[in-house]
Amino acid sequence: MTALTLDQVSAGYGGELVLGPLSLTVARGDKVALVGRSGVGKSTLLSLMYEHWPDGTAMIPQELGLVQSLSVFHNVYMGRLSQHPSWYNLVTLVRPFRRDVSTVQALLAELSIEDKLWERAGELSGGQRQRTAIARSLYQRGRLVLADEPASALDGPQSEVVMAALTTQFETAVIAMHDVELALRYTDRVIGIQDGQIALDAPSRELQAADLRFLY
Amino acid sequence: MKPASALRTTLVFVAIGLVCLLFADIEITTINPWQELGRLGLGLIAPDFRALDYVAEALLRTVAFAFVGVALGAAGGFLLALAFDWYLVRAGCAFIRAIHELFWALIFLQFFGLHPLTGVLAIAIPFAGVFAKVYAEILDEADKSAEKALAGGTALLSRFVYARIPDAWVHLVSYTAYRLECGLRSSAILGFVGMPTLGFYLQSSFMQGQYGEVGALLIVFYVLIATLRLWVRPLLLPLYLIAAPFLLGSGLPIIWSNVSRFFTQDIIPSPLRHGDGWLAAWDWLLNILTHQALPGIWSTLVLTQIALVVTGALTLAAYPLVSRHFTGRLGGTFGHVLLVIARSTPEYLLAYILLQLWGPSMLPAIVALSIHNGGIIGHLIGRHSNALTLRADAPHGLNRYAYEVTPRVYGNFLAFLLYRWEIIMRETAILGILGIATLGFYVDAAMEDIRFDVAMVLILITALLNIGVDALARLIRRRLHLRTSPVEVAQ
Secondary structure (H helix, E strand, O other): OOOEEEEEEEEEEOOEEEEEEEEEEEOOOOEEEEEOOOOOOHHHHHHHHHHHOOOOEEEEOOOOOOOOOOEHHHHHHHHHHHHOOHHHHHHHHHOOOHHHHHHHHHHHHHOOOHHHOOOEHHHOOHHHHHHHHHHHHHHHOOOEEEEEOOOOOOOHHHHHHHHHHHHHHOOEEEEEOOOHHHHHHHOOEEEEEEOOEEEEEEEHHHOOHHHHHHHO | OOHHHHHHHHHHHHHHHHHHHHHOOOOOOOOOHHHHHHHHHHHHHOOOOOOHHHHHHHHHHHHHHHHHHHHHHHHHHHHHHHOOOOHHHHHHHHHHHHOOHHHHHHHHHHHHOOOHHHHHHHHHHHHHHHHHHHHHHHHHHOOOHHHHOOOOOOOHHHHHHHHHHHHHHHHHHHHHHHHHHHHHHHHHHHHHHOOOOHHHHHHHHHHOOOHHHHHHHHHHHHHHHHOHHHHOOOOOHHHHHHHHHHHOOOOOOOOHHHHHHHHHHHOOOHHHHOOOHHHHHHHHHHHHHHHHHHHHHHHHHHHHHHHHHHHHHHHHHHHHHHOOOOOOHHHHHHHHHHHHHHHHOOHHHHHHHHHHHHOOOHHHHHHHHHHHHHHHHHHHHHHHHHOOOOOOOOOOHHHHHHHHHHHHHHHHHHHHHHHHHHHHHHHHHHHHHHOOOOHHHHHHHHHHOOOHHHHHHHHHHHHHHHHHHHHHHHHHHHHOOOOOOHHHHHO
16 A cells, blocks of 8 residues: 545535535545544545555444344454355354454453443443444454544543554555544654645644644 | 215214114024023133143134234235335235235135145235335434535435334334234134134034033133233244244145146136136126125125114213212223223124024124224223313313313324224124125125135125225215324224
8 A cells, every 4th residue: 555645635515615625635644633623524534545445454433333133242253244255244143253252352451441341332331332343443453553532431531542543554544533642752743734624734743732723 | 074075974973874784784692692691601701621631722823823824914914015116016016915814714715725834824815915005114214414414425224224113113113013912803703714723612512502611712811912011022932933824734735736726717717717708807807896796895884884873872971980180099990901802802703693693683793802802992092081180170970071172082093993994894894704795795606606606706896895995984084184094903
């Protein structure tokens, strides 16, 4: 994979332009934070990226994309459905293989929800649901992760764990977030969106939290 | 929905109903109808369980036919639902569900005879058409966010069983359970055309004047349906499904030459069969249209519109019986029992009984259709009203009914009523078999004259009429911005 390039893309909603046209290049190894007011088009930009680079990309949408009536294990396992034959997936649905269970369990332990392994996703709290979706992307692996507010329902220490995991276990990461401090600490590049355009694109180490205030 | 447009729609339907009433033939022709009704009531109060093995066999066969028919219908419907985007599949399903179970049974009787296959297919085919539509809607309305988050290149099957089925599962199961109840009713009435189910036993007890037995059969049937949730358990289901095919009875063997004769000769329009050419066939068709189809369509429409309005009136009168805003615990329980009885009684069975008591006219049909459908919709509206929260100082009694509750549930009421319009028409057509001059009457007469070509044309016309009413109801629902999902109807 070379650099990921979006060239003059735009997106609209109901005939109205909400994003772009804008161009953007994400280099291999970049850890990018997307910041900006809510509703400014961060989620839309992430979906555009997913459409352009679907292969080998793990996606954590804001609504998480969990199946409420399946267990946490199965929701996490869904990250690797494409890596197994269909019969294997069908058997797993009824009776998971021990090997997969222990891998998933280890991942959940990192996020401190290993005790929820067999609980149904619909019965979890907001923070637990969010960590389940993150575990799914970590289990899926891949070169790029696209995450939309992955730590919004998590407390301080937990959000540190999640940011560390996403930025170290994926080669490239694009993470939409509004906790500016957290963004500056875990990413190496910040892209600020305003009025559907890129209003700021700079290395994190050159920025202070105050420099981003104009975006909000 | 604007109140004015809902009111206007209601008034138009009521006006049409009143005009139809002018053309309807409504009378009680038996000499002593109340005495007969009294005897039947006595039979219900003092049921005769001496012939227990007789009652047990009626029940066993009814359940067996329902299970096999509904299971096949559900399996077929599920496969069709997967291809429901395809126009031909959608149209085909609309067509097979527009033909009533009893019509399917009459068709299969002509070539499979009294073999169990006749009853099983008569349930399975129309049910598959309904299942396909509803399953497709359920799968379509399921949350798609999980599917979108899957890694690219996930195989279709894995995608489907992980991201689609699990969250739709509850709805699929509850709808299937509801249809099993419908299947039991269908299975029961198949007895009226000769299958060894409840209707068959009921008919023969009636003819012998054994009202005690009639009472016993009816009571056991109500108990069977009311306790459905207790004896149909997920763990027992496989057992039932394995056992059911062996409990259908042996019937009579299929004569295969009849099957081939039916398709190669019987259903070919007679002028063509005799080589009289297309012009003669056209005359033949015109003759059917003017002498059978048109009068049949006319009385089917008249009866349907009257029954629809009476159903609506009955619903509005009945829903307070099961609404917590109007009844206490005791009254509520009584109301529930009443409505369960009303909706568990198949229209056909009720019409048959009333026809015995009052003699042939449209009256028994109107009463039967309204009681059954009013019971169903009344139950649904009552439950809807229970979800409403009224302010603490809301008025009581009639004022509460007219100002607080009814206006709030009126949209749902119209939606459910329009949803059942097509179902009422389907039933109206079939009630013709009992001697009321709707389309079913002409179909039955043609079958008895062994003019299957004519019968097939009439069934085709009936199906088209149902499809037309269904389309009209959908149009009105959309105009009034009414939305009901079939899943809601099922619960």
